[in-house]
Amino acid sequence: MKSPYQNIKEACYEANMQLPALDLVVYTFGNVSQVDREKEVFAIKPSGVPYEELQVSDIVVVDFDNQLVEGKMRPSSDTKTHAFLYKSWDKIGGISHTHATYSVAWAQAQMDIPNFGTTHADHLTADIPCAPPMSDELIQGDYEHMTGQQIIDCFESKGLSYEEVEMVLLGNHGPFSWGKSAEKAVYNSKVMEELARMAFLTLQINPKAPRLKEALVNKHYERKHGKNAYYGQK
Amino acid sequence: MKSPYQNIKEACYEANMQLPALDLVVYTFGNVSQVDREKEVFAIKPSGVPYEELQVSDIVVVDFDNQLVEGKMRPSSDTKTHAFLYKSWDKIGGISHTHATYSVAWAQAQMDIPNFGTTHADHLTADIPCAPPMSDELIQGDYEHMTGQQIIDCFESKGLSYEEVEMVLLGNHGPFSWGKSAEKAVYNSKVMEELARMAFLTLQINPKAPRLKEALVNKHYERKHGKNAYYGQK
Amino acid sequence: MKSPYQNIKEACYEANMQLPALDLVVYTFGNVSQVDREKEVFAIKPSGVPYEELQVSDIVVVDFDNQLVEGKMRPSSDTKTHAFLYKSWDKIGGISHTHATYSVAWAQAQMDIPNFGTTHADHLTADIPCAPPMSDELIQGDYEHMTGQQIIDCFESKGLSYEEVEMVLLGNHGPFSWGKSAEKAVYNSKVMEELARMAFLTLQINPKAPRLKEALVNKHYERKHGKNAYYGQK
Amino acid sequence: MKSPYQNIKEACYEANMQLPALDLVVYTFGNVSQVDREKEVFAIKPSGVPYEELQVSDIVVVDFDNQLVEGKMRPSSDTKTHAFLYKSWDKIGGISHTHATYSVAWAQAQMDIPNFGTTHADHLTADIPCAPPMSDELIQGDYEHMTGQQIIDCFESKGLSYEEVEMVLLGNHGPFSWGKSAEKAVYNSKVMEELARMAFLTLQINPKAPRLKEALVNKHYERKHGKNAYYGQK
Numbered sequence: 001m002k003s004p005y006q007n008i009k010e011a012c013y014e015a016n017m018q019l020p021a022l023d024l025v026v027y028t029f030g031n032v033s034q035v036d037r038e039k040e041v042f043a044i045k046p047s048g049v050p051y052e053e054l055q056v057s058d059i060v061v062v063d064f065d066n067q068l069v070e071g072k073m074r075p076s077s078d079t080k081t082h083a084f085l086y087k088s089w090d091k092i093g094g095i096s097h098t099h100a101t102y103s104v105a106w107a108q109a110q111m112d113i114p115n116f117g118t119t120h121a122d123h124l125t126a127d128i129p130c131a132p133p134m135s136d137e138l139i140q141g142d143y144e145h146m147t148g149q150q151i152i153d154c155f156e157s158k159g160l161s162y163e164e165v166e167m168v169l170l171g172n173h174g175p176f177s178w179g180k181s182a183e184k185a186v187y188n189s190k191v192m193e194e195l196a197r198m199a200f201l202t203l204q205i206n207p208k209a210p211r212l213k214e215a216l217v218n219k220h221y222e223r224k225h226g227k228n229a230y231y232g233q234k
Numbered sequence: 235m236k237s238p239y240q241n242i243k244e245a246c247y248e249a250n251m252q253l254p255a256l257d258l259v260v261y262t263f264g265n266v267s268q269v270d271r272e273k274e275v276f277a278i279k280p281s282g283v284p285y286e287e288l289q290v291s292d293i294v295v296v297d298f299d300n301q302l303v304e305g306k307m308r309p310s311s312d313t314k315t316h317a318f319l320y321k322s323w324d325k326i327g328g329i330s331h332t333h334a335t336y337s338v339a340w341a342q343a344q345m346d347i348p349n350f351g352t353t354h355a356d357h358l359t360a361d362i363p364c365a366p367p368m369s370d371e372l373i374q375g376d377y378e379h380m381t382g383q384q385i386i387d388c389f390e391s392k393g394l395s396y397e398e399v400e401m402v403l404l405g406n407h408g409p410f411s412w413g414k415s416a417e418k419a420v421y422n423s424k425v426m427e428e429l430a431r432m433a434f435l436t437l438q439i440n441p442k443a444p445r446l447k448e449a450l451v452n453k454h455y456e457r458k459h460g461k462n463a464y465y466g467q468k
Numbered sequence: 469m470k471s472p473y474q475n476i477k478e479a480c481y482e483a484n485m486q487l488p489a490l491d492l493v494v495y496t497f498g499n500v501s502q503v504d505r506e507k508e509v510f511a512i513k514p515s516g517v518p519y520e521e522l523q524v525s526d527i528v529v530v531d532f533d534n535q536l537v538e539g540k541m542r543p544s545s546d547t548k549t550h551a552f553l554y555k556s557w558d559k560i561g562g563i564s565h566t567h568a569t570y571s572v573a574w575a576q577a578q579m580d581i582p583n584f585g586t587t588h589a590d591h592l593t594a595d596i597p598c599a600p601p602m603s604d605e606l607i608q609g610d611y612e613h614m615t616g617q618q619i620i621d622c623f624e625s626k627g628l629s630y631e632e633v634e635m636v637l638l639g640n641h642g643p644f645s646w647g648k649s650a651e652k653a654v655y656n657s658k659v660m661e662e663l664a665r666m667a668f669l670t671l672q673i674n675p676k677a678p679r680l681k682e683a684l685v686n687k688h689y690e691r692k693h694g695k696n697a698y699y700g701q702k
Numbered sequence: 703m704k705s706p707y708q709n710i711k712e713a714c715y716e717a718n719m720q721l722p723a724l725d726l727v728v729y730t731f732g733n734v735s736q737v738d739r740e741k742e743v744f745a746i747k748p749s750g751v752p753y754e755e756l757q758v759s760d761i762v763v764v765d766f767d768n769q770l771v772e773g774k775m776r777p778s779s780d781t782k783t784h785a786f787l788y789k790s791w792d793k794i795g796g797i798s799h800t801h802a803t804y805s806v807a808w809a810q811a812q813m814d815i816p817n818f819g820t821t822h823a824d825h826l827t828a829d830i831p832c833a834p835p836m837s838d839e840l841i842q843g844d845y846e847h848m849t850g851q852q853i854i855d856c857f858e859s860k861g862l863s864y865e866e867v868e869m870v871l872l873g874n875h876g877p878f879s880w881g882k883s884a885e886k887a888v889y890n891s892k893v894m895e896e897l898a899r900m901a902f903l904t905l906q907i908n909p910k911a912p913r914l915k916e917a918l919v920n921k922h923y924e925r926k927h928g929k930n931a932y933y934g935q936k
Contacts, residue, residue: 111674140687216407467750
């Protein structure tokens with residue numbers, strides 16, 4: 001009998017398999033999930049399974065309170081972070097977490113990735129925020145749950161919208177991204193990695209490189225995402 | 235019935251497919267066009283289509299006033315820039331625009347790429363110019379049209395010939411290149427990316443690295459492109 | 469007749485073939501070995517053989533006193549280093565030595581790789597130690613034997629456990645790693661290379677980047693390796 | 703009828719095809735030659751031919767005075783440099799010239815590549831020398847011939863042996879390497895590129911990184927190339 005979660009399991013599997021294909025992870029690093037909003041569950045990678053062995057049937061389904069719904073394997077150790085984000089931000093369809101090299105380097109440097117050009121502005125107007133490392137108290141508590149909290153606190157304190165800014169760095173840890181689907185979340189992981197690499201090189205060439213001027217930030221973001229967008233086919 | 239534009243559509247398609255093959259773009263980034271000078275039209279990539287899905291029949295044909303001539307899809311959002319360059323510079327056969335990493339980094343640093351060696355001089359004698367970011371007024375106007383204007387202004391103010399210097403950086407944006415054909419334009423995109431990477435590394439190793447001496451600049455350029463050129467088979 | 473060492477020869481072969489596949493070596497660089505603790509022998513790559521020509525039957529078996537046990541080829545020039553480590557540290561199952569670029573760069577810089585983030589803490593709590601170059605006297609003596617000694621001295625002087633820290637840099641030389649098997653040793657070589665690259669980029673972006681706070685170091689190490697570990701499927 | 707030069711043409715072809723396979727060149731950059739010492743001729747890549755179109759029958763044979771001996775195509779524009787080196791250094795069997803990125807960057811920085819570690823010492827004891835750019839007078843003369851002269855002058859002024867040091871950088875230009883065969887010359891091009899990359903990273907991590915101590919330089923070079931060498935199978 002077919003699983004009632006077959007659709008999200010397949011979408012989750014396909015998106016996870018993109019991570020090594022796009023050079024965003026090695027070995028078992030990283031995890032992607034896909035939500036089903038009606039059923040209030042999400043499909044996520046099992047913990048510690050190498051991508052080359054991963055199968056659709058290994059994908060685990062859990063609910064927003066981290067209860068196992070379907071699957072024989074233990075879900076990703078970051079599952080609670082995903083659950084917390086799905087619960088808090090109700091328009092997210094997928095979440096991606098990688099240890100992509102340049103994104104991690106910025107997270108370890110504990111710095112926001114500045115908006116230096118139109119490649120960045122094509123995707124978001126703000127700098128990519130870097131949330132500060134958690135307090136010792138929170139780390140000793142429910143760590144992965146509080147990781148989700150940390151992301152949300154960062155967005156609130158900076159006045160950012162999760163619908164516009166679909167990516168974040170966790171200080172000393174690495175990148176999380178999201179979007180309307182698991183596939184879009186992975187797309188954002190790859191774009192963030194490219195922006196991280198471009199910004200790194202920009203500062204190496206010119207440590208005083210100016211941020212992108214406001215008029216260009218808005219122009220590029222609007223032509224792709226605004227009311228009168230004219231990028232793409234829809 | 236065969237399209238009267240089949241030749242340029244195929245040349246355009248082949249050149250676009252080189253962009254991901256040469257690691258110059260990810261996803262839907264970038265666009266290449268091929269002109270037909272007699273018919274005064276050019277073939278260009280449709281907007282926002284992933285390369286792995288692109289087909290020859292998707293290629294769009296437009297005229298120099300940006301009017302759609304053939305095709306069902308919306309042309310690249312940068313079409314007006316291409317049109318303006320074809321109209322202004324009558325010996326260009328193809329144009330390529332990418333978001334290649336090192337080229338973008340120099341554009342974001344708002345710096346010309348210095349001529350540091352014979353790899354550079356084999357292709358052009360000048361530094362690769364970086365056009366300054368557009369004024370706010372122009373950005374709010376006909377943006378992509380003015381992007382073409384910005385390139386031409388840059389060449390005029392620096393006294394450069396578009397027949398010798400077949401590449402430019404747009405400040406805070408990225409690289410454009412051109413040539414006798416779409417294929418040659420893409421070749422120039424790849425060469426520019428290599429030169430951008432070599433110049434970046436050169437300055438990291440020796441921040442005081444001198445520019446290539448005049449005698450070598452001329453020798454290498456002339457042996458490949460001069461009257462008595464002896465590089466290649468023709 | 470089948471060799472009594474067939475199992476370790478195959479494990480050794482498979483692990484060696486991972487080195488070029490994971491971009492950790494070029495040409496004949498590097499070597500991996502797999503021990504058989506009961507028989508007190510280990511299987512190791514023959515010296516100077518290109519990976520694309522390597523066969524299981526080429527793998528050499530030697531004992532802990534460097535005596536040839538099986539095989540027609542000369543064993544790796546680093547064999548004595550492997551033998552010394554197997555003899556000294558009785559829970560090691562495999563050893564890997566590469567000339568991976570970023571790891572070698574840190575070794576040449578003669579610096580420990582700082583623990584800057586959770587990718588690092590997922591694998592070890594300490595900085596990756598860099599053993600100082602050998603004294604001239606020792607170099608002129610039994611060099612490869614003393615290389616093993618140098619690693620063990622480094623761990624003793626820093627109070628490190630080889631069971632927790634499964635990797636080291638040899639000053640001016642390059643990385644060695646180990647683990648329960650040859651396969652795990654190679655995994656550690658790849659992880660070390662990733663950590664070396666991330667730490668390099670971190671310091672380029674922020675020369676004052678702080679080390680990972682103690683609470684996060686412990687949290688990430690414990691969730692993967694501690695008593696109540698919840699990463700993976702076991 | 704088979705060419706009397708078939709052997710060197712095939713060796714030359716195979717070695718040239720290694721350049722793109724080893725990521726040392728793009729497009730038509732670079733050239734490799736293979737000598738026949740008895741016949742006093744060498745086989746070399748034709749000028750400006752893309753590697754993916756290159757065939758054994760395209761390989762050109764010329765003598766040490768640059769006279770065409772066999773072939774329908776024009777030989778590499780660097781042919782005179784090869785001829786001069788074969789004439790001057792009678793134990794060279796093959797020569798390789800690339801525009802590999804990190805090697806070119808050091809050449810453009812006009813700096814020798816320091817011997818920072820055992821990867822370097824496994825191949826040569828000296829720093830990789832960077833010959834100064836040619837005087838204007840020589841550039842205007844017989845340029846490619848004088849490029850060979852420039853290499854030989856560099857080795858004489860530094861007291862280097864071309865049998866031990868099989869590689870050089872030409873200031874503002876790029877790397878040349880040689881060896882007993884075209885294949886070995888290409889091996890040296892690849893090794894030089896790795897050493898160039900490692901040395902670059904070493905200085906980025908620690909600008910005061912010390913050169914490899916004399917005892918280790920000698921130990922590693924001798925164990926691979928000395929009288930009592932014990933690396934490899936011969």
